Amino acid sequence: MNLPKRFPDRDEVAAVRAEAERLEPGNEASEKRRLAGRVMARREMGKLVFLDLVDRSGRIQLLCDTSRTGEIDVDLGDIVGVTGSPARARRGEPSLAVDELVVLAKIGRPLPDTFHGVTDVETRYRQRYLDLLVNEETRAAFELRTRIVTAVRRYLDAAGFLEVETPVLQPRYGGAFAEPFVTHYNALDADYYLRIATELYLKRLIVGGLEKVYEIGKDFRNEGMSYKHAPEFTMVEWYEAYTDYRDQMARIEQLVETVARETTGGTKVTFRGYEVDLMAPWRRLKLVDALEERGLWTRDADELRSRLNERDVDTSQDRSWAQLVDHALSHFVEPSLTEPTILHDYPVELSPFARPTEDDPSIVERFEYFVGGMELGNAFTEINDATEQAARFEQQAAEVGGEPGDPDYVEALAYGMPPTGGLGLGIDRLAMVLAGADNVRDVILFPALRERG
Numbered sequence: 348m349n350l351p352k353r354f355p356d357r358d359e360v361a362a363v364r365a366e367a368e369r370l371e372p373g374n375e376a377s378e379k380r381r382l383a384g385r386v387m388a389r390r391e392m393g394k395l396v397f398l399d400l401v402d403r404s405g406r407i408q409l410l411c412d413t414s415r416t417g418e419i420d421v422d423l424g425d426i427v428g429v430t431g432s433p434a435r436a437r438r439g440e441p442s443l444a445v446d447e448l449v450v451l452a453k454i455g456r457p458l459p460d461t462f463h464g465v466t467d468v469e470t471r472y473r474q475r476y477l478d479l480l481v482n483e484e485t486r487a488a489f490e491l492r493t494r495i496v497t498a499v500r501r502y503l504d505a506a507g508f509l510e511v512e513t514p515v516l517q518p519r520y521g522g523a524f525a526e527p528f529v530t531h532y533n534a535l536d537a538d539y540y541l542r543i544a545t546e547l548y549l550k551r552l553i554v555g556g557l558e559k560v561y562e563i564g565k566d567f568r569n570e571g572m573s574y575k576h577a578p579e580f581t582m583v584e585w586y587e588a589y590t591d592y593r594d595q596m597a598r599i600e601q602l603v604e605t606v607a608r609e610t611t612g613g614t615k616v617t618f619r620g621y622e623v624d625l626m627a628p629w630r631r632l633k634l635v636d637a638l639e640e641r642g643l644w645t646r647d648a649d650e651l652r653s654r655l656n657e658r659d660v661d662t663s664q665d666r667s668w669a670q671l672v673d674h675a676l677s678h679f680v681e682p683s684l685t686e687p688t689i690l691h692d693y694p695v696e697l698s699p700f701a702r703p704t705e706d707d708p709s710i711v712e713r714f715e716y717f718v719g720g721m722e723l724g725n726a727f728t729e730i731n732d733a734t735e736q737a738a739r740f741e742q743q744a745a746e747v748g749g750e751p752g753d754p755d756y757v758e759a760l761a762y763g764m765p766p767t768g769g770l771g772l773g774i775d776r777l778a779m780v781l782a783g784a785d786n787v788r789d790v791i792l793f794p795a796l797r798e799r800g
Contacts, residue, residue, distance in 0.1 A: 354428035354451055357381045361404035366433040367441035375434040375444050382407070382443060383428040383451065385480070386421055387458075400429070400443075403486075408442040410434060416445050424454035472794055491610055492778040492790055496563065498606040499583055499774070506598075508559040508585055513548035515541060515565065519753045522546030522700075525568040528578075541567035545584045546700070546769065547756045550729060553586050554764045561585035563774065574786045575721050578795055581774040590768035591728040592701075592712040596689055599716060599726065599770055600627035603687075603777070611781055618719040618780045621685045625780075629687040629716070634676070637690060643675045651675065669696035684717035699739040699752075701727035718780050726770035733760035 358380045370376060384402035391397070396419045398409040409429060411419050421427060428451050434444040459470075459481055471478040471485070478485045500510065518537065520527040522544030532539045545562045552560045563583045570578065587594070607614050607625045614626040638644035645651050648668035655662050655671065660678055665671045672694060684690065691714035692704060701711035712728035730736045740752025778790040788794035 348450075348453065350453070351428070351449060351451055354381070354383045354449070357383045357428065359404040360384060360400065360402045360407045363433055363443060364405055364407045364441045367407070367435055367443070370433065370435040372435050372439045373437045376432050379430060379432060379446070380443065381428065381430050384426065386423060386425050386427055387481075389421065389423055398427075400427070408436065408440050409445050409448075410436065410442045411445045411448065416448055419448060421448070421450065422454055424458045425450055426452040426454075469796075472788055472796055475792055488778075488782045488784065488790060489792060491782050492774075494610045495606055495778055495781060496581075496774060498609040499602065499772075499777075500563065501609075502602050502605050503561050503583075503585060506559070508561045508587075509557055511549070511552060511557070511560050511562055512564070513542075513545050513562055517542050517548075519755075521753050521756070523568075526570050528567050528569045543568050544771070545582070546771070547753055549584055549586050550764065550767065550769065551756065551759045553588055553767050554759045554762055558588040558765075559585070572795070575776060575779070577775065577787050577791060580787075580791075582771055583774060584769065584771045586729070586767055586769040588765040588767050591766065592691070592714055592726055592768055595726045595768040595770045596631070596691070596714060597627075599724070599772065600629050600687075600689075602772075603723075606777070607781060616781060617783050619721070619785055621719045623686055623718055623780075625687055625718070629689055631689045631691060632684075633692045634680075634690055634694075635692065635710075637680045638672075638675060641675075641679050643679060667696070669694065672697060681717060681722065682720040685720050687716070687718050689714050689716045695739075696742075698727065699743045700730055700736075702730050721776060721779075722773075723776050723780070724770060724772040726768065729764070729767040729769050731760060731764040731767060733757050736760055 360382055363380045363382060366376065382400060382402070384400045386398050387401045388399035389396065394413045396411040396413060398411060398421065400407055400409050413419060428449045429443060429445045430447045431443045431445040434442045436442050459477055516530070516532065516539045518539055520540040520543050525543040527540040527543055529538055529540055544566055545564065549560055549562060561583060563581065565579055566582050567579050570576065572578065603625050604614055604627050607616070615622065615624050635644055643651065643654055646668070648671060651668065651671045652662050655675060660674060662671060662674060665674055692710050693701070693713040695703065695709055695711050698711045698713045701713040704710045704712055713726065715722050715725050717723065730739065737757045740757070743752065775787050775790055779787055782790055784790050
């Protein structure tokens with residue numbers, strides 16, 4: 348079949364539907380419009396053929412009088428182009444009265460049941476194109492995600508930040524505790540790592556005088572998968588000179604509230620069964636206070652391990668006091684943080700890049716923020732002293748093993764970095780909250796999946 352290569356000058360279905368809605372039932376406009384999309388329903392009544400045409404903007408009924416158009420040789424799922432006039436059917440349905448219809452692409456396999464949609468979870472993730480074709484909720488979720496990224500970028504641009512790009516392949520990985528993906532760089536004959544965070548490169552740019560920078564991009568962590576974890580995920584990180592973590596608390600509250608309003612029309616959402624309001628200000632809670640409330644604050648590692656074991660928490664993989672504290676947080680504190688909450692002031696052992704508080708050098712200016720019991724991101728007042736940063740890297744290496752950090756980054760700090768606040772926000776998780784999705788794979792177009800057996 349010799350099908351057309353293009354169908355130019357088309358209108359959007361939503362715009363033509365709006366024109367048709369302004370007409371009285373049984374009337375037809377004189378203007379001509381051109382639409383293209385996929386045929387998702389077909390009904391026949393004598394010489395009349397009714398087709399439902401769908402494009403990205405919406406759905407409209409096509410009125411095909413075969414005495415006017417000739418025979419309609421169209422199958423469910425075909426992609427067609429039509430020319431005709433906006434019309435209102437006698438029963439009031441906004442339509443296009445078709446003069447000419449041309450098939451642009453023929454379907455080779457039958458579509459899934461378009462009434463029930465694609466309901467099998469495995470099919471939805473493996474054949475996302477089918478999920479998008481027949482499930483309007485899926486299309487809406489991914490259109491929402493796109494608007495979320497646009498709104499985040501618009502907010503940061505308006506606040507004077509510069510969007511930058513840093514290496515995805517890095518000779519050393521850093522900026523978080525995580526297992527990296529490793530690859531070999533043939534041209535350099537060296538092993539490189541897919542980045543686990545953009546942090547250390549972005550802070551080099553603060554040293555270089557760019558003052559306010561951000562990056563939206565992919566990070567990679569070769570670890571487990573769950574409803575909130577994906578090995579390949581999207582983050583926005585930003586760093587802002589002459590600010591601290593208190594400034595970043597205010598900024599993240601404002602950004603999330605602004606993005607929610609722009610993309611959903613309000614600040615109230617339902618996420619994982621909780622009704623939450625994202626309007627600023629959010630609840631603020633010190634980490635030590637949260638653990639003390641549950642009888643889990645102690646600096647004695649053996650005592651903390653004992654208390655966790657008494658509560659049936661397996662601590663066999665926790666080698667340090669910091670790992671035990673992190674385990675206590677994930678089991679007993681984080682699930683309770685259902686309303687938007689900023690958990691702040693962390694032990695220095697958990698935070699190798701954050702500056703100490705003025706009152707207690709064993710506590711650092713770090714916060715994480717939560718909605719619906721799920722962490723959305725992390726923030727610090729950054730260390731800007733090269734000697735202190737080198738000592739923290741050494742401490743981290745002694746506790747969890749490996750090389751002591753990134754010496755090139757320490758050298759960059761030696762040239763002087765202004766006081767800086769930095770923050771990371773998980774785009775996938777923010778999309779989960781605003782879309783009301785229970786699983787991160789529902790907001791990732793092509794999630795990683797095991798091969799079929």
